[in-house]
Amino acid sequence: MRHSLRSRSILRFIATLVFPVLLTVGGSCNGPDVGSPYFPIPPPNPSFGPPTQAIDSDGVAHTYWKVTSPPSAELSHVYVYLTNIDRGSGTIVLAAQDGSYTTLVEGQQGDRIVFDFGALNNYTMCRPLREGVADTSCQ
Numbered sequence: 001m002r003h004s005l006r007s008r009s010i011l012r013f014i015a016t017l018v019f020p021v022l023l024t025v026g027g028s029c030n031g032p033d034v035g036s037p038y039f040p041i042p043p044p045n046p047s048f049g050p051p052t053q054a055i056d057s058d059g060v061a062h063t064y065w066k067v068t069s070p071p072s073a074e075l076s077h078v079y080v081y082l083t084n085i086d087r088g089s090g091t092i093v094l095a096a097q098d099g100s101y102t103t104l105v106e107g108q109q110g111d112r113i114v115f116d117f118g119a120l121n122n123y124t125m126c127r128p129l130r131e132g133v134a135d136t137s138c139q
Helices: 002-028
Strands: 052-055 061-069 079-084 089-094 101-106 112-117 123-128
Touching (some): 079 101, 089 101
Antiparallel strands (some): 052 061, 079 089, 112 123
16 A cells, blocks of 8 residues: 555656646647738739949949839738849848838849748749839749
């Protein structure tokens, strides 16, 4: 009888240490992150401004386009990754509190620009580089 009580005491002691740890670890690994933003619709189409020329310190000419996006609550403080997949170059911009952003991207008319909204369920879109609202997808 004495051996049985001692075994039960040891088991209860182990259970009081192990059970809370199992609950914490098990609960933290399951289910979606409810606090992360959900992006049910595509972000607003950005606009590409007229191209401007710049010459770097080596005398090489570069063509830059101003990219602007209207406000969008879903993009508030989200990093937007813009990549010119035809040139292999890109830029990263942090959207403002209202979700708008402005940046420059290098390229020539017709280059394909991929917009990656990684924090928003890995949403991406591709737009050809041309002046005006970018409302058509890449071919």
